[in-house]
Amino acid sequence: MTKLLLAGLLLFVFVFHAAAQTENIVWEKDFKAAQALALETGRPLLLDFTAPWCKPCLAMDKEFWVLADVVAATKPFIAVKVDFDNQKNLVGKYNVSAIPYVLFADPLGNMITFRRGFGAKNVKELNMILAEMPKDFSPVKKHYSAIELKKDDGAALLGIADFYRKAGMLQLSNTFYERAARTPEIKADAEKTERVAATVALNEYTINDFRPAVAHIDDYLKNYPTGRYSELSIAAAAIASIKLGKNKQADKYAAQLKTEFPASKNHAAIAAAYEEAKNKKDK
Numbered sequence: 001m002t003k004l005l006l007a008g009l010l011l012f013v014f015v016f017h018a019a020a021q022t023e024n025i026v027w028e029k030d031f032k033a034a035q036a037l038a039l040e041t042g043r044p045l046l047l048d049f050t051a052p053w054c055k056p057c058l059a060m061d062k063e064f065w066v067l068a069d070v071v072a073a074t075k076p077f078i079a080v081k082v083d084f085d086n087q088k089n090l091v092g093k094y095n096v097s098a099i100p101y102v103l104f105a106d107p108l109g110n111m112i113t114f115r116r117g118f119g120a121k122n123v124k125e126l127n128m129i130l131a132e133m134p135k136d137f138s139p140v141k142k143h144y145s146a147i148e149l150k151k152d153d154g155a156a157l158l159g160i161a162d163f164y165r166k167a168g169m170l171q172l173s174n175t176f177y178e179r180a181a182r183t184p185e186i187k188a189d190a191e192k193t194e195r196v197a198a199t200v201a202l203n204e205y206t207i208n209d210f211r212p213a214v215a216h217i218d219d220y221l222k223n224y225p226t227g228r229y230s231e232l233s234i235a236a237a238a239i240a241s242i243k244l245g246k247n248k249q250a251d252k253y254a255a256q257l258k259t260e261f262p263a264s265k266n267h268a269a270i271a272a273a274y275e276e277a278k279n280k281k282d283k
Helices: 002-022 031-041 055-063 068-074 088-093 120-132 138-149 154-166 170-181 190-206 210-223 230-243 247-260 266-282
Strands: 045-050 078-083 101-105 111-116
Touching: 031 045, 031 078, 031 138, 045 055, 045 088, 068 120, 111 120, 138 154, 154 170, 154 190, 170 190, 190 210, 190 230, 210 230, 230 247, 230 266, 247 266
Parallel strands: 045 078
Antiparallel strands: 045 101, 101 111
16 A cells, blocks of 8 residues: 555656656757758747856746746747857857847747846847747748748749738847848839838838838839838838928928828828827927
């Protein structure tokens, strides 16, 4: 009877230990193997740059990465521990100057976003990224494979760019739009060339990168004066100019919109931007 109890107790301890193990994040150490797995499964990468001498890094291991909700949130990712001292190729590739440094990347290894340090603000932001970042990149696996074989595959680059844009990764999507725009395949397609030109500018506008947005809109309007995206582009240029404090430039775009699109609903948005800028100035 005692033997049976002991055997049962040992079995319980073993099962409990196995269950506890499953509650921890499975950290990969080999980045190349992790990236290959990410490409195969369509899962994003999570890189934690750390070192044994880094006290905040050790604190993250004890106080953050072990939390049940964090462990659950990281399951869709391929998680990789990167030794800051011994993996200088990755430190250099991602320009990591200080740790802790947590980086999120697509399966190709392109950085999407990062957070440096460990504090209340970082924890809040990391939890938000873990919740909001796309978890399934498998819809573009075929495009990844295509550009592995041919780096200037225009259709594949455009497919990746469109996927990233829909997922809200606008800066990264512009990287692929710009690569696509340089390919002979996209250059030969007038409709796609126009769409890429307008989308790059509107992405910049959306992420409040107003100077390049206006510059790209000017190029778009010059090349496509009656283009399909003219109305939205002119309105975006007007509002971006207001945000930059360039009211004379904004007036020019606003007048252009009134002339070319008198019934546009974007007139109200421009008027609201003028009013907002005026209120800020008055304060």
